[in-house]
Amino acid sequence: MRSSLNIFIFTFTGFVLTYGKMIPEYFPLCNRYDKNLNDCLLTATETIKPYLSKGIPELKIPSFEPFIIPEINLEQGTSALNFKATLINTEIYGLTDYTFTRFDFDVSNLQFFCDCNINCLTLKGNYTVSGKIFVAPILGSGTFTASVENCNASVYQKVKIEKLRNDKDFIVPTLTNSSINVSGPKANLQGLFNGNKQLSEITNKIINDNINELFQDLKPVLEKIMTEIIEDMLLKAIEGQVPFDELYPPLP
Incomplete structure (x- = not known):
């Protein structure tokens, strides 16, 4: 599941985009041995x-x-959810309406700790689904919309430094863990049961009447996917492009 709960990719974009030769001039510079490094990183996210x-x-x-x-x-x-689904071309709106409350880089232990709040997220796209929700069948394909009123995310990442190209050191993630909590989730699926309006309305009501419980069942899977996406983005944006000394230069 490559989840829209990817509300978290941007969590580490803050440090992905932190400064170097290939990094645009409009980013501030955060030195890795500055006593105010974490404050600098928080400012950078804004x-x-x-x-x-x-x-x-x-x-x-x-x-x-x-x-x-x-x-x-x-x-x-x-017991609550037993289904398979595919979401196609999911569009997520609101990812940049965020506020980081923590962005810590433990330089000596090569660890990152981030906490972030996103105000409102809206998702839409196409889907196919088959299975059961609380023993009620769910089957169909069509378009979907979903939203959450608020999302809180935390990410921990352990990294290592490796010499990769031109005898330069690069950051390589070795472990990433993510956790998320949301409030006010809603969802609507159009096209269930070949467009049968009555069955579609009943199923959407079951989903939304029980959506908090359903989210808790899905949460471990969503966090796993979010972690995979964060690592993919980091590897692509950091390992192949920006050396460690340019991302987090030492003090002069």
Whole structure:
């Protein structure tokens, strides 16, 4: 499942985009041994907001408004949820309406700790689904919309430094863990049961009447996918492009 809960890719874009030869001049510079490094990183997350909405072509970072995920594959087999679904061309709106409350880089132990709040997220795209929700069948394909009123995300990442090209050191993620909590989730699926209006309305009501419980069942899967996406973005944006000394230069 390549989840829209990818509300978290941008969590580490803050440090992905932190400064060097190939990094645009509009980013502030954070020295890794500065006693105010973490304050600098928090400031940087605000500075890059307007640029993230359009994308950062220099680092091959796509537009975040909307952020588009070509395919998300979902499969769940709990007592509440037993289904398979595919989401196609999911568009996510609102990722840049964020506030970081923590962005810490533990330089000596090569660890990152981030906490972030996103005000409102809206998702839309196409889907196919088959299975059961609370023993009620769910089957169909069509378009979907979903939203959350608020999302809180935390990310931990352990990295290592490796010499990769031109005898330069690069950051390489070795472990990433993510956790998310949302409030006010809603969802609507159009096209269920070959467009049968009555069955579609009943199923959407079951989903939304029980959506908090359903989200808790899906949460571990969503966090796993979010972690994979964060690592993919980091590897693409950092390992192949910006050496460590340019991302986080030492003090002069």
